Amino acid sequence: xxxxxxxxxxxxxxxxxxxxxxxxxxxxxxxxxxxxxxxxxxxxxxxxxxxxxxxxxxxxxxxxxxxxxxxxxxxxxxxxxxxxxxxxxxxxxxxxxxxxxxxxxxxxxxxxxxxxxxxxxxxxxxxxxxxxxxxxxxxxxxxxxxxxxxxxxxxxxxxxxxxxxxxxxxxxxxxxxxxxxxxxxxxxxxxxxxxxxxxxx
Amino acid sequence: xxxxxxxxxxxxxxxxxxxxxxxxxxxxxxxxxxxxxxxxxxxxxxxxxxxxxxxxxxxxxxxxxxxxxxxxxxxxxxxxxxxxxxxxxxxxxxxxxxxxxxxxxxxxxxxxxxxxxxxxxxxxxxxxxxxxxxxxxxxxxxxxxxxxxxxxxxxxxxxxxxxxxxxxxxxxxxxxxxxxxxxxxxxxxxxxxxxxxxxxx
DNA sequence: ATGCTATCTGAACGCATGTTCAGTTCAAGC
DNA sequence: GCTTGAACTGAACATGCGTTCAGATAGCAT
Numbered sequence: 001x002x003x004x005x006x007x008x009x010x011x012x013x014x015x016x017x018x019x020x021x022x023x024x025x026x027x028x029x030x031x032x033x034x035x036x037x038x039x040x041x042x043x044x045x046x047x048x049x050x051x052x053x054x055x056x057x058x059x060x061x062x063x064x065x066x067x068x069x070x071x072x073x074x075x076x077x078x079x080x081x082x083x084x085x086x087x088x089x090x091x092x093x094x095x096x097x098x099x100x101x102x103x104x105x106x107x108x109x110x111x112x113x114x115x116x117x118x119x120x121x122x123x124x125x126x127x128x129x130x131x132x133x134x135x136x137x138x139x140x141x142x143x144x145x146x147x148x149x150x151x152x153x154x155x156x157x158x159x160x161x162x163x164x165x166x167x168x169x170x171x172x173x174x175x176x177x178x179x180x181x182x183x184x185x186x187x188x189x190x191x192x193x194x195x196x197x198x199x200x201x
Numbered sequence: 202x203x204x205x206x207x208x209x210x211x212x213x214x215x216x217x218x219x220x221x222x223x224x225x226x227x228x229x230x231x232x233x234x235x236x237x238x239x240x241x242x243x244x245x246x247x248x249x250x251x252x253x254x255x256x257x258x259x260x261x262x263x264x265x266x267x268x269x270x271x272x273x274x275x276x277x278x279x280x281x282x283x284x285x286x287x288x289x290x291x292x293x294x295x296x297x298x299x300x301x302x303x304x305x306x307x308x309x310x311x312x313x314x315x316x317x318x319x320x321x322x323x324x325x326x327x328x329x330x331x332x333x334x335x336x337x338x339x340x341x342x343x344x345x346x347x348x349x350x351x352x353x354x355x356x357x358x359x360x361x362x363x364x365x366x367x368x369x370x371x372x373x374x375x376x377x378x379x380x381x382x383x384x385x386x387x388x389x390x391x392x393x394x395x396x397x398x399x400x401x402x
Numbered sequence: 403a404t405g406c407t408a409t410c411t412g413a414a415c416g417c418a419t420g421t422t423c424a425g426t427t428c429a430a431g432c
Numbered sequence: 433g434c435t436t437g438a439a440c441t442g443a444a445c446a447t448g449c450g451t452t453c454a455g456a457t458a459g460c461a462t
Binding site for chain 3: 209213244245247248251
Binding site: 026027028029030031110113114150151154155157158159160161162164165166168169176180181184185187188189191192193194 | 227228229230231232311314315351352355360361362366367369370377381382385386389390392393394395
């Protein structure tokens, strides 16, 4: 039997991507088979190939979509004045965005090594572009004399690692709420670069 | 032909573990086959089973050995006085130890999800024990009024993530030397918890 | 020189993999 | 009510997987 009532490509497509993202995050790209993804969606493995040319593209598309969304959301942030306020805003944004998408984040950061060279180059470029927005803030802050960082590139990577680490332990409904976590991390980020944390918003 | 001159188990065993560690770090546990490991060592796949009961044990042993070494080295640190000096020492130690073992670190942090439940529990306990040594420093510092951290557990995870992140980009002979990186990260760690960085040693 | 044993080979095992494709099914357009 | 075509099945494909094991090899003790 094929085509149960109401099943269309607009439904199945996203469901495949969601299942793949979830399974890739949980078990890793290489450890997940197309048949497992299909089973999660309730479909045979062959049907997946109506929605993706191959497994590799499925991974690359997930990562690209995540990073595109991240960059777009970051670019849409309301403008604020001064390096401290900008870093505070960036840190809170980064935490918030990543907390809401633990699976996508996990995949985007852990499966880089499973990308074919061409895909790797493209994804890596997006990642670098995001890092550059943070580094620009740090450079401006150092030029303005409000951040004390010996090396902006290193500080960028250190801050990103620290902020992204939140996805390793944060769970909805845990001991600490979203806003608290954002506030604490933003304060630590400002401290780390030698600035004073902003008063709690 | 078997047994080339001078080839003994004391040689082959470590070579297998080294090859496995390197390949697991590069491509991921699930993406690496026993035949690839064997080829790297210059041996047939069957020979691996003289040194490990199965692929899973190979992974678990690598991770356990790494964490055992980390805990032992951490415990062997010379005692220093005061939370600031202890955090400074811990940060430098962490950076230095991890910089020297990028493959082992990568495997120990990224392949947790590929461990069978029993192995996972054991490895996770070791990791937690290591984190606890840092959290103890932060608690003492807060009790002494020299660290300003709203939540020591959260600060612990944030610092570990930041410090471990160094393995993602550090390369021997790069722009920054080992000592510089250690100093910068130690300063950022102290800053992050609201303490003043120690004068450069 | 001979036998012993640790070390390793090479082939085989059953099974899972990513991918293809001829054929089936069903909602919608006429 | 018939036709069309998108959505999907189910079987098959070559290949590779982890693991096993009988047998070959070579250094060591005697």
